[in-house]
Amino acid sequence: MTSAKTLTIAISGASGSIYGFTLLKFFLANDYKVDFVISCNGEYVTFKEMGLDLRDLSIADKKNKILELLALEHKESNFKLWDQKNIAASIASGSYKSQGMIIAPCSVGSIGNIASGTSNNLITRAADVVLKERKKLVLLVREMPFNSIHLSNMKTISDCGGVILPAAPAFYHQPKTIQDQINFIVGKVLDQFDIDHDIFKRWRGDANILNDYLV
Ligand SMILES: Cc1cc2nc3c(=O)[nH]c(=O)nc-3n(C[C@H](O)[C@H](O)[C@H](O)COP(=O)(O)O)c2cc1C
Incomplete structure (x- = not known):
């Protein structure tokens, strides 16, 4: 089986489930095969937020309810939803072919479990596998402020090749709506997989800055 256009998306119990669902919608709409996991805490926060x-x-x-939410019922065959307790899932094995994994949003709890290699549920096991197989792991972390435990856990994961991508929206693209801010973060995740998109306006450079702002 080929790994092309196959990846895993997980939603943990951090705030910002909308990031994970927006990514899921993008990948399914673009004919990716997506393995999807949502933690119990992620389900709770999703209910509260969405x-x-x-x-x-x-x-x-x-599965049907999620596809209905995304209006992507016709993509059913590309969408595999796994129970977070199912350690027999394909994505729990290093022999499974995929391009990598995104946890969006990623709680500092899941960060801790990944950094310590405890693999306490399917999400952290799948992330552990992605790291050991040297594939792309992108963690859209959402917490503030960070304590030293969070920071050192993130460094550990970064040292293993994981990408720590905080949900830190920018303003230089002149967002007008919350959706613009969500798209900026989602677009930064897509950039990590080198996927072409135009869901946010890129910075193109500003030749006049020398005249206007620099002394
Ligand atoms: C409404 C709500 C919002 C939360 N937001 C965050 C958050 O932004 N970041 C975070 O790290 N944890 C957050 N938490 C706490 C996590 O849900 C909690 O640490 C949980 O154990 C994470 O488990 P999981 O990573 O297995 O999903 C939130 C909890 C609730 C109830």
């Missing part, structure tokens, strides 16, 4: 209630549903019903 009103998406996945409680007490079977995996099949959760």
